[in-house]
Amino acid sequence: MQTKDHKVLVANRGEIAIRIVQACRKLGLAFTCVYTAEDAASGHVRIARELGGDKSLYRVSSYHDANELMAVADDAGATAVHPGYGFFAEDYRFARRVSQRDRKLIFIGPSWRVIRELGDKINTKRLARSLGVPTVPGSDRPIYDEMEAEKVAQSLFEFQEQQGIRKPLVLVKASAGGGGMGIEEVYDIDLFRSVYRRIRNYALRQFKDEGVLIEQRIRDFNHLEVQVVSDRSGRNPVHFGTRNCSIQSTGLQKRIEIAPGFDPSSIEYGFDAAQVLRDITQHSLAMARKVGYDNVGTWEWIVTRDGRPFLMEVNTRIQVENGVSATIARVRGQKGVDIIAEQIRIGLGEPLGYGQEDITFEGVGIEYRLIAEDPDNRFTPWVGRVDGFGWPERPWLAMHTHVPSDDPYDIPTEFDPNLALAIIWGKDLAEARERGVEFLDTLVLEGANNAGEPLRSNVRFLRDNTGRILKF
């Protein structure tokens, strides 16, 4: 079967669903979207109606229901499933079911064995250590037992005291959570138990899984990522550079991402930044080769102030911030790299067709996550109606959004109030920052809630933090 004969089920919503549809169109592929009652006004529904062919939009009961997705795939004649991020993206059971059922579909992501291997944090750490890659200490798996949890926390406190850390703390987080939800810090072992119980109850309510992870929190670090791309052969992984995702909300959700991860050409670091970037890309590729990684993925690292990197985890999926790496990447000197389109193309079985030596980088990319939230009030989400949303078009700006700019939009309470991703390119850090500020200053974003209070957004926060990007 040739690539162009495939039909892709887009098993996600919002901005990522739109980007997958656009990538499909670029590759000449048919697609099918799904939506729930809550999401009827979302841009991905509109784009599916406008651009989709026969059987390209279905209302389903839930994005979380695999049966629903399989039934739609069959009725629509889909041959592949793109999970986006979140939902089923890192669920190896889903990937396995998709590829092993009677009417087989291609899962556009790594093969289920790879997801299982790297989704298991003990395995990832064991693999990393076997290759001499440093990892973050902490509980290697979700903990369900209070006594055991306390023991792990105690050992983490002791470890940090031995390391001479003045104010040790541990992180307690819901294992099934993600995106910074259900995380608390504990500074005192005596308070640990109550925090543990709170997080456990939260996890049970929200995710129906009581598992809790206990980790060391390394303060004063930068959060870096390596974008890996590898075709189905699993033998020739390449990287699309590094990203710096250190500017986050208090709930540890990313707000600004920059590619590349450091900029030693314009900023002075207390360590050899170029060497750190080389080290983390080489470590990441070594691990990818070892497991036979066969799609796109991200290796997440923390780098301490003295320039030591530790592997945090591997995300076996496309990430929100893939576009910021694409904007500075050139393949054989050509612009317009689209990592989602590459993911689909190689996911359907095409060889990558180029090697690391063909990939170069130019300039600096900044991605802003525009969110309806109140940064002054612990980033509390804001709910209401967006009735003014617009920005001047620029050659150096790419906007990804599911929020219509010609119609009012009610933010659904089911999902996080993400409104858009803005990706900005500059020939160097100074120009990228300047353009970033220009974009934020000319952006129109207005609305009100039921009580008539004006829309709250993080635009001011993004602007204030643009000055310190890539500094460490």
Add this chain to the structure above:
Amino acid sequence: MFDITQLLDEIKASPYEEIVVAAPHTGVVTFADVREGSRVIGPSGTWKEKKGTLLATIERERNQKPIHAVEKGEVKEVLRHLEGTFVEAGTPLVRLRHFLSKDEVLAIILKKALHLFVAPERAKYYFAPDVDKKVKASGASSVSLHEGMDLFIMSRMKREASLAYSGPSGVIYAVYFQHNENVDAGQPLIGVCPPDQLSLIEDVVARVQTEWEERE
């Protein structure tokens, strides 16, 4: 307070409600042997353990899901052109005309009689852990409320905040929200009965029980 006689008369004047039975999820529909005009019954038994009349089945991934009538009533319309086709979630399948039952009439009247504590925001609501324990052990009516007590956990976008009760002291007489389902702003969460009104409310209940004739 309010005039229960007048209210009952109003309800008696239009004692029907249209119920749309929709596909709970996607799948291929097969209608059961129901016709326009035929009578159907809703779930029955002490715990509503006996299912209502089978209206249709919907098949997805080789699983058949029976769709039963949720209330008793008369079949007004069967959307028979959907027979054998793949439908989306939420597609209407059958329309029923339902004659209000005693409990429903009572619920309508109680909503007027009780003090309603309403949802301040569209969100999912859960009883706070201490209250939840009591509710599960001995029912909602065992919970006595007072101003300022922690009553709910309000959850939006997986962020939780606690919500304190405000209103007259009393017991929870009715619960209007469902586990894990969104409640719109302004919709009631619970109905509260102050102790001094308990006898009055019981009178209302007795009156509906005797006056409302349930039709087949």
